[in-house]
Every structure is written in structure tokens, then in C-alpha cells.
Amino acid sequence: MKVGILTGGGDCPGLNAVIRGIVKSAPKDIEIIGIMHGWKGLITGEVTKLTDDDVEGIHIIGGTILGTSRTNPFKSEENKNKMLENIEKLGLDALIAIGGDDTLSVAAKLSSLGYKVIGVPKTIDNDVSNTDYTFGYHTAVNVGADAIDRLHSTAKSHGRVLFVELMGREAGWITLEAGLAAGAHLILIPEYPMTLEEIVRYVNERMDKKSYMIIAVAEGFKPTDLENVIGDKNEVDAFGHIRLGGIAHYLAEIIKEKTGYDTRSVVLGHLLRGGTPTAFDRILGTRYGVHAMKLVLEKDFGRMVALRGNAIVSIPLEYGIATKKFVPFEYYKLAQIFFG
The missing domain is CATH 3.40.50.450 (Rossmann fold)
Incomplete structure (x- = not known):
């Protein structure tokens, strides 16, 4: 055989x-x-x-x-x-x-x-x-959480707002659990979009009280007032998926413009896939x-x-393959307790 x-x-x-x-x-x-x-x-x-x-x-x-x-x-x-x-x-x-x-x-x-x-x-x-x-998911969450852990000290030292981009085309499991484990102050995932103004409000409220902020964002997150996800629409794979990437940089630029805070973006990307x-x-x-x-x-x-x-x-x-398994709202509500 x-x-x-x-x-x-x-x-x-x-x-x-x-x-x-x-x-x-x-x-x-x-x-x-x-x-x-x-x-x-x-x-x-x-x-x-x-x-x-x-x-x-x-x-x-x-x-x-x-x-x-x-x-x-x-x-x-x-x-x-x-x-x-x-x-x-x-x-x-x-x-x-x-x-x-x-x-x-x-x-x-x-x-x-x-x-x-x-x-x-x-x-x-x-x-x-x-x-x-x-x-593979368990490893990715551990790597993501470790990276966010490390970013706390540098963001706090410089008083910055840091956007950390993690994998997640349609489902935000990695971003939610890595962000929750590492104490991200806001978690943005595809299942539960926000407007840019809501994100601005979270940033202003946090920065009024604290000296820094870390925002975990899934690559497939799209603000409700943005027409399309951020990615390269000219690069499409054999199954019709565009190459995602860039939402953290986009949000960092917009939030800097709207709030005046020093913002930076970090893309973890394939680091989440690699290694032992x-x-x-x-x-x-x-x-x-x-x-x-x-x-x-x-x-x-x-x-x-x-x-x-x-x-x-x-x-x-x-x-x-019948359906996608998305983050349930009750789980996202749990994460919301720690926003800000």
C-alpha cells in the first residue's frame, strides 16, 4: 500500500x-x-x-x-x-x-x-x-505574547503609542490571546471592527492617564470607515486571497495625525510562523x-x-471547511475589561 x-x-x-x-x-x-x-x-x-x-x-x-x-x-x-x-x-x-x-x-x-x-x-x-x-497556533500566541511583553518597556520609556500587527486574515484568535496574555491596552480584530474615532478615543483616554499604550491589531482588521482591508491587491494567491499587511503602519500614521502622540508600528508577521x-x-x-x-x-x-x-x-x-471559526463575542468582551 x-x-x-x-x-x-x-x-x-x-x-x-x-x-x-x-x-x-x-x-x-x-x-x-x-x-x-x-x-x-x-x-x-x-x-x-x-x-x-x-x-x-x-x-x-x-x-x-x-x-x-x-x-x-x-x-x-x-x-x-x-x-x-x-x-x-x-x-x-x-x-x-x-x-x-x-x-x-x-x-x-x-x-x-x-x-x-x-x-x-x-x-x-x-x-x-x-x-x-x-x-502551530499555540506557538504563534506564545511568540506574539513574548514580543508584546518586550515592547512594553520601550513604549513606556519613550511615551509612545505602539501598534503591533499580528497574523489573522478573517479571525483574530492570535491577536486576541497574545494581546490578552501580554496586557495590550487595546485589541483590534476582524470580527469586531471599530471606527477610527473610537480608536482615537481609546488612545486619548489611555494617554491622558498613562504614559504609553500598546495596541495589538490583526492584519485583517478593517476600521468600519475604511473601504477595504489594507494589503497588496495586485498580489493575489491561487485561492483569491490578497496579500495582507500594513494596517499597523496605517493606523499609526492616522492616530499620530489625529492625536499628536508619538506613534510607531511593529509587524510580527512571519516571526509567528517560524522556529521551534x-x-x-x-x-x-x-x-x-x-x-x-x-x-x-x-x-x-x-x-x-x-x-x-x-x-x-x-x-x-x-x-x-463548512464555516470559519471566529472569536465569539463573549470572549472579546472578556478582553474589553482590560482595554485602556
């Missing part, structure tokens, strides 16, 4: 733990084929065989040994046909796709065509539905990988592994 593995979309800490979990838990008569650079590798036919030796100790390393890309093979008929031809050429009896909403949407389409697919949810934003957590995964993410990734192989051995295809409480379960693949 041949089982393919691919990692698609953005990298995040814990991917290698999943790969290791799959390979190590596979019986000796199963051949594991690593597909390079996500769905792109199934179009080009770039693959590598994975053995126990290849995955030794990789769970402590960030990124993915298989590489990744944001490739949508269903975007063109030619690429779709190349992918299907390569699945047949490689003799893959099953495919484990590790990725977020976009990667899993391709996996679900393949499954609907009759291919034997298992999904493993991966997104640093923690916004895949029907799973409590995705690996936390113990939590190593273990979660490992458990996901082992359970994915278990589903293959049980021939229970068209499923996605998920975390429910402390149990690893499986759900229909389409449930994982």
Missing part, C-alpha cells in the same frame, strides 16, 4: 510532528510517499520516499521538510488533469493532506471524485471549524499524524482528524 503526504498553504510549527507521526505509526508494509511543495508537487510529480530515518527528530523543527505552496490544482483543467494522472502514476492508494481551509477544500473535492483522502487541519489562525485547536514548536504543538501534531494513519488503516476515508476536549476524533472532511 502506498500513502502520500502533502503539506499545503502557509507553514507553521508542528507540521513536521504530523509527518513524523504518520510515518512512525505506519506498518512496515506501507510505503510513505512525501509530495513536495503541497498540491504543486502532485501537478509536477515531485515526490520523495519517507522512511523512519528521514523523520527522526524532525518534530522539534519548525516549517515542513516537504515544503509547501499555495497551489489550487482545480484552478485550471490542465493542472487538475496532471494531478489526477500523477496520483495514478504514483500508485497512491491513499492521500493525507495537511493544511487549512484552502488545502482541505481541494482534498474535499478529490474525495468527492472518489479518491481516498484524509485531512489534517493546519492553520496558524486557529479558524478551522469543528476542531478545538490547530497545531511548543511542546503542546509537538504533541498535538504527533497525535493528529498517528490518528490520520489510523483512519487510513481502517479505510475510513473522506474524514478529517480533529481535537475535541482532549480527545482526537474524526469528522467528515466537509465539516472542517
Whole structure:
């Protein structure tokens, strides 16, 4: 039996733990084929065989040994046909796709065509539905909180308003939890927009009483009086997403103009993705990988592994992409207690 593995979309800490979990838990008569650079590798036919030796100790390393890309093979008929031809050429009896909403949407389409697919949810934003957590998120929150911790002293020393931009296209989980953990004085996330005047009011009220302010803002946050999110509309990926970035700089400039305070912006960006995964993410990734192989051995295809409480379960693949998991208002209300 041949089982393919691919990692698609953005990298995040814990991917290698999943790969290791799959390979190590596979019986000796199963051949594991690593597909390079996500769905792109199934179009080009770039693959590598994975053995126990290849995955030794990789769970402590960030990124993915298989590489990744944001490739949508269903975007063109030619690429779709190349992918299907390569699945047949490689003799893959099953495919484990590790990725977020976009990667899993391709996996679900393949499954609907009759291919034997298992999904493993991966997104640093923690916004895949029907799973409590995705690996990589815990590491990102820790890195974000540590960075904001460090910014308190410099902001206070100079009496500045600091805008810290974190990842979060549509869901603000990282920004909320990193900001809450590190004592940010205002947290701005896509789910609960504010007007620029509301932000100005928070800044003036805080700065009237204290000497500095730190504002955590998600990259996908958009003030209600701004027409579009801030990003490069000329750079769109294969799934139609524009490249986000720049909201912290934009807000810093506007707030400086409106209040006169000394403002600065810091973009954490890919720092949140990189480096060694936390113990939590190593273990979660490992458990996901082992359970994915278990589903293959049980021939229970068209499923996605998920975390429910402390149990690893499986759900229909389409449930994982049905909706986005957004920050509930009650949680945001908790954070609001500490604004100002």
C-alpha cells in the first residue's frame, strides 16, 4: 500500500510532528510517499520516499521538510488533469493532506471524485471549524505574547503609542490571546471592527492617564470607515486571497495625525510562523499524524482528524471547511475589561 503526504498553504510549527507521526505509526508494509511543495508537487510529480530515518527528530523543527505552496490544482483543467494522472502514476492508494481551509477544500473535492483522502487541519489562525485547536497556533500566541511583553518597556520609556500587527486574515484568535496574555491596552480584530474615532478615543483616554499604550491589531482588521482591508491587491494567491499587511503602519500614521502622540508600528508577521514548536504543538501534531494513519488503516476515508476536549476524533472532511471559526463575542468582551 502506498500513502502520500502533502503539506499545503502557509507553514507553521508542528507540521513536521504530523509527518513524523504518520510515518512512525505506519506498518512496515506501507510505503510513505512525501509530495513536495503541497498540491504543486502532485501537478509536477515531485515526490520523495519517507522512511523512519528521514523523520527522526524532525518534530522539534519548525516549517515542513516537504515544503509547501499555495497551489489550487482545480484552478485550471490542465493542472487538475496532471494531478489526477500523477496520483495514478504514483500508485497512491491513499492521500493525507495537511493544511487549512484552502488545502482541505481541494482534498474535499478529490474525495468527492472518489479518491481516498484524509485531512489534517493546519492553520496558524486557529479558524478551522469543528476542531478545538490547530497545531502551530499555540506557538504563534506564545511568540506574539513574548514580543508584546518586550515592547512594553520601550513604549513606556519613550511615551509612545505602539501598534503591533499580528497574523489573522478573517479571525483574530492570535491577536486576541497574545494581546490578552501580554496586557495590550487595546485589541483590534476582524470580527469586531471599530471606527477610527473610537480608536482615537481609546488612545486619548489611555494617554491622558498613562504614559504609553500598546495596541495589538490583526492584519485583517478593517476600521468600519475604511473601504477595504489594507494589503497588496495586485498580489493575489491561487485561492483569491490578497496579500495582507500594513494596517499597523496605517493606523499609526492616522492616530499620530489625529492625536499628536508619538506613534510607531511593529509587524510580527512571519516571526509567528517560524522556529521551534511548543511542546503542546509537538504533541498535538504527533497525535493528529498517528490518528490520520489510523483512519487510513481502517479505510475510513473522506474524514478529517480533529481535537475535541482532549480527545482526537474524526469528522467528515466537509465539516472542517463548512464555516470559519471566529472569536465569539463573549470572549472579546472578556478582553474589553482590560482595554485602556
